[in-house]
Amino acid sequence: MSARTVFNHTLLAILLATALWPVGIQNAHTQPVLPGQAIEKALFQLKEMDMHLHAGMEREVPLEEWVDLAVADGRKVLVLLDHLELYRQTPEEYAAWAKERGFEQRYPVGSEGHRALMEDLARMRERDDVITFRGWEIYEGELDTGIEPEPMRLAEVIGWHISPNNGGDPPNGQTLLKRIGQIAEIQKDFPVPMIVFHPFSMRLENIQATAGKQGRDLANLTVADYRFFQPGEQERVIDFLKGSSIYIEISRSTGRYWEDPVVREALLADIRPLAEVGVQFTVSTDGHHVESAKRPFEPERYCEPLGIAPRNTNTIVRELLALRARSSLAQPITE
Ligand SMILES: [Zn+2]
DSSP states (O other): OOHHHHHHHHHHHHHHHHHHHHHHHHHHHHSOOOSOOOOGGGSOOGGGEEEEEEOSTTOSSOHHHHHHHHHHTTOOEEEEEEEGGGGGSOHHHHHHHHHHHTOOOOSOSHHHHHHHHHHHHHHGGGOSSOEEEEEEEEETTHHHHOOOHHHHTTOSEEEEEOOOOTTSOOOOHHHHHHHHHHHHHHHTTSOSOEEEEOHHHHHHHHHHHHHHHTTOOGGGOOHHHHOOOOTTHHHHHHHHHTTOSEEEEEETHHHHHHTSHHHHHHHHHHHHHHHHTTOOEEEEOOBOOHHHHTSOOOTHHHHHHHTOOGGGTSHHHHHHHHHHHHHTSSSOOOO
16 A cells, blocks of 8 residues: 555545544434333323432321322322431430421331331332332432441432532532442442432532522522533533433422523533433432422423433333342342
8 A cells, every 4th residue: 555545545534534523423412322212101201200209207297198198299100218317316316306306206216217117118019009119318428438238238229418518519510420430339239220319409509508608699690600510521420321320310409499590501501411312310309398298299390491301210210110020030130
């Protein structure tokens, strides 16, 4: 091959690459390969799912009644859970905590309490009007300081509580990248779906609380103040989450911020690009109270513009059902 031919081939290759590159990128962004969704009936609508409903020590009514309220508003799939930290109180601390808040002491503390809660939640599987799964909400800090394995083994799903970190730095793209890396590591020992709970709304909470404390007018906050991601971070999150069993929660608290056009612009820029390439999300109420359970849950209002739809929120339900089906086989799964 002459030097001239090599040059021509190289030039051709460069020209082809340049011509094809944008097409390749565009296809990757507009035509993600998603799980089967052609059978519409096989997908739960947003309002039919609540993948984060508090149903333990903070419950205001009996469990059956609490689930009835969710079903009455149209829920067909629930993740019932509780804060794992609450079970680390001493019996005396627990009694004082419950009394102060007017709660009944429904579960003991410690491992006895873990089991009692999980058995109670598992009983809800007998219902034929709703599919329920049981889990824990665990404070994100435990990813740094160490986890408590025994109760985690009882859960079908685990959500990691991203904190607003009020008084400190708000959660951002770096926080999320760090946490999903840690969650992926933990998942090697606990092979259940895991959710990053409310990362975006917790940032908004911190930003507004900090501005309030500094006496700043919230109207002066900019899209840049609210933006969760810095350039390049979304691509890294997408690469990391593609095909994983780690989900990002869009909780009901998002709706609280949605009416502010500045916040809305930031949320659209942060979340929509993830949704468009097929990152998988969950929707939830993060409900604690009867009063909020009686208000209709309307996730479509903020989810639809964000690109969050049945197609990118049903994967976790399918995965949980598949795991349950496998564990119901007479032959246990061997690693
Ligand atoms: Zn919660």
